[in-house]
Amino acid sequence: MAFLYPVNFSKRDSLMGIVMAAAVVLTGCGGKITLEREVHPIPEDADRSVSAPGKPGSVFVQSSPGAPNTFNKLVAEDAPSSEAIALLMDGLTRYDPVREEVVPGLARSWEISEDQKTFIFHLRRGVLWSDGHPFTAGDVVFTFQAIYDERYPNRGAYDLSVDGEPFEVEKIDEHTVRITTPEVFAPFLLYMSREILPRHKLIDAFEDGSLLRQWSIGTAQRTPREIIGTGPYRLRSFRVGERAVFEANPHYWRADEAGQRLPYTDFLVMTFVSDQNSAMARFANGETDVEAITPDNIIWVERTAERHDFTIHDRGPSTGTSFIWFNQHPGSDANGKPYVEPHKLAWFTDQRFRQAISHGIDRDGIIEGVLFNRGTPLWGPESPANTRWFNPDVKQYPLDLARSRELLREAGFDWDARGRLHDKEGNRVTFSLITNHENPIRTAMSMVFRENMQELGINVQVQFLDFGTVVTKIQSSFDYEAGMLGFTGGIDPSGGMSIYHSRGRLHQWHPSQEQPATEWEARIDELMLRQLKTLDFEERFAAWAEVQQIMSEQVPFIYLVTPNAYAGLKNRWNNVEIPTMGSVVWNIDEIWAP
Amino acid sequence: MKENLFIQAARRPLGLAAMITLGVLYLVAIFAPFIAPYQTQTQQLQKTYHPPTGLTWQDGRLQVKVYEQVDPTVYEPIPGGAAPIRFFARGFEYKILGLIPWDRHLFLVEAPERIYLLGSDSTGRDVFSRLLYGAQISLSIGLIGITITMTFGFLIGSLAGYFGGWVDNAAMRLVELLMAIPGLYLLLALRSAFAAHVPSDQMYLLIVIILAFIGWAATARIIRGMSLSLRQRQFVLAAEVLGQSTWKILTRHILPNTFSYLIVAATLSIPAYILGEAALSFLGLGIQEPSASWGLMLSQAQDSKVFMMNLWWLLIPGAAIFVTVIAYNVLGDVLRDIVDPKMKVQSR
Secondary structure, three states, rough: OOOOOOOOOOOOOOOOOOOOOOOOOOOEEEEEEEEEOOOOOOOOEEEEEEOOOOOOOOHHHHHHHEOOOOOOOOOOOHHHHHHHHHHOOOOOOEEEEOOOEEOOOEEEEEEEOOOEEEEEEEEEOOOOOOOOOOOHHHHHHHHHHHHHHHOOOHHHHOOOOEEEEEEOOOOOOOOOEEEEOOOOOOHHHOOOOOOOOHHHHHHHHHOOHHHHHOOHHHHHHOHHHOOOOOOOOOEEEEEEEEEEEEEEEEOOOOOOOOOOOOOOOEEEEEEEOHHHHHHHHHHHHHOEEEEEEEHHHHHHHHHOOOOEEEEEEEEEEEEOEEEEEEOOOOOOOOOEEEEOHHHHHHHOOOOHHHHHHHHOOOOOHHHHHHOOOOEEEEEOOOOOOOOOOOOOOOOOOOHHHHHHHHHHHHOOOOOOOOOOOOOOOOOEEEEEEEEEEEHHHHHHHHHHHHHHHHHHHEEEEEEEOHHHHHHHHHHHHOOEEEEEEEEEHHHHHHHEEEEOOOOOOOOOOOOOOOOOOOOHHHHHHHHHHHOOOOOHHHHHHHHHHHHHHHHHOOOOEEEEEEEEEEEEOOOOOOOOOOOOOOOOOOOOOOOOOO | OOOOHHHHHOHHHHHHHHHHHHHHHHHHOHHHHHHHOOOOOOOOOOOOOOOOOOOOOOOEEEEEEEEEEEOOOOHHHHHEEEEEEEEEEEEEEEOOOOOEEEEEEEEEEEOOOOOOOOEEEOOOOOOHHHHHHHHHHHHHHHHHHHHHHHHHHHHHHHHHHHHHHHHHHHHHHHHHHHHHOOHHHHHHHHHHHHHOOOOHHHHHHHHHHHHHHHHHHHHHHHHHHHHHOOOOHHHHHHHHHHOOOHHHHHHHHHHHHHHHHHHHHHHHHHHHHHHHHHHHOOOOEEEOOOOOOOHHHHEEEOOOHHHOOOHHHHHHHHHHHHHHHHHHHHHHHHHHHHHHHHHHOOOO
């Protein structure tokens, strides 16, 4: 599951400027490429960065496995597109992953009403789009209009609504907007970091129905300057399959304390590569400035650290989770054949069986062998990486075959003379596990799991399918017994609604239930709604902590391990603050190199 | 035929070398459980990507060096540390030729030390053992596949040539259709058409069928040509006049005359099966974990760290495929030279 959480937090931030000028020229003095920046006055409401003032210039190079396929926020559903758009555009708020809180973006400040449903945003004055046109409340209203318009189906319409009801967005004056949610909506401010679109540029397309066709890859290739935003960069050139070059936006609304407009970097070059492996190879070769390094590749990447002057930073556990689950869907297909054979369904719905399996998994072995000692065992839905929301008091299942056997015996299972496990009715305990074959770490983990189950006398057949087939099986045809997948983590529990709420589509062990099938699922539903419908952190945390607790107690997902996250970064960059989760260069506008 | 084809081939140095190589490979594959110290799926998570263990002569016997892990995936031999190799020691249980249960192995070391003649893979499994078990799949797939192909190729080709007319026409158009589609794409299409996912124990059979399905066309076409000319020969005409059944004519008169061609064609096309299985498994569509096949093992070696960290032993399955394919091709060439001296490419 590549992409679960609706909001994408990436790099960005910062700027300031002063007078004026026109042409932007690439000059090649002594091989060093610099941008002759247009100089514009810094807006009156410019955001002042608190990081130490730096020196403008320099080029930041990064690889992107997979290229953006659109620059239109309404169309973008994949990570590379969302990341590229985040460089070009801003939302009303921003998320600061180091302080772990929502901070002002295009809105300078906001007020929250008594009933916590109405928000009044005060927009920054004097902010200009990258083509010099002023940014006003009209743009905000237009953005929501476009999102909710039925002619333009997009993910935002789903994310920015409560039970299918959209928010009300009104313009009070040129620099004030009021947004009302139909009910209290916990992640509201976080979701307000969604990029605002320029009305003056897109209104014609909006009127004539062609909005979704705007700002395509074709636009980026032919007329990159047509794609405008308020972000730290603007697009300079885009070449399919090669690279995108971004240059500093001379109208950006952030500046440092010395009055220098951000970003410090002149150019950001995003090179498209085929996969993570080649991205890491490029970094190890000194060709890029930053790269996420997977635990199993650190050893060889590290070898060139001195020659290319970079450091690999240990970011602790990553936010991604991996787990095994059993299909607990009691339904049958069109021919009346049950998705899961009834006697197997009886095992899978037995909490003791699932707990026994969990106790039988050698997580430390997986970490030592597969992740090269660079991982953390996982017991619940939240990775320890998310320090704000992680509940450490969940039930843990260390490798304990004696306990495992005890649980199985309690549940009526028994072993024959050759050590093979049988259930009450004498059925041999055996099941198949599906997983996708694209991920080598997952392949290795499934093999370890298979061996672990052998110890308990359980025979597991692992089936490797391509990712699409796995998704079809778990979301529509339901004809499988067990699966192994992972979720990319998010920063807010509200992103887990579709997973933990029994009506959710990603509630994989038994998706899209009309009524919760079990008491504990009903309790989770209640808690998930409670955390969604309040703005109070304490109350939300209590609810989410209990969900983590129930999930670990009932083990519908048998959590495995999370690899530690490592980031390679060249040492020449200053003002870098690496957060525990999210992008390493989330403050791309503030970093600078001498 | 004056003399057995293979005896003639064995008189030539190249032919002999190829036959010996193949003989050794097949013997090793048949006795894989005896020669392999470990099972294909036995893991050792504390020793992943272990380099091949060195051998040393110590205390008057052959011993393996003992290594310590200095960093994950980095191992260094402990000076003076050694574990004796025990020959014909007891290990995991297996059945010789699938019949006689036994538990002796050619060589083993005392647990917890392990002998990795060709290193270990991502979960600490012994590459040498996997290579031997993989040989069972990779080598047998060619033989079984070619048997099916040649049977079908011969039947369809000879019937088409013998009967001529619309039978010939229909059969040859079908052959052309199959030959017109690029092999690899046909392979992939058939693989997904037959079954999107099959249990891994049936996968082996499925691959053989797919490969045979693609392979019979070329053989059928040539046999058809041969039988077309053979049926005009007097001995066939005589048999017809005497009222022999079609089946008898095919088996008694046509088959013997195409036999040497079939042998040569079979030898030359076995490599295609081995490579076909390797390609499917490499793409994740063939043999699946935890079984071993050379193609599957090779696909696990495409990770960038294999090259970056010089884990060369993971590429050995590639060398095994190379050696087998070369041996078959050389043998095929030699056989062809004998059968058809006009096509000879080199002097003796």
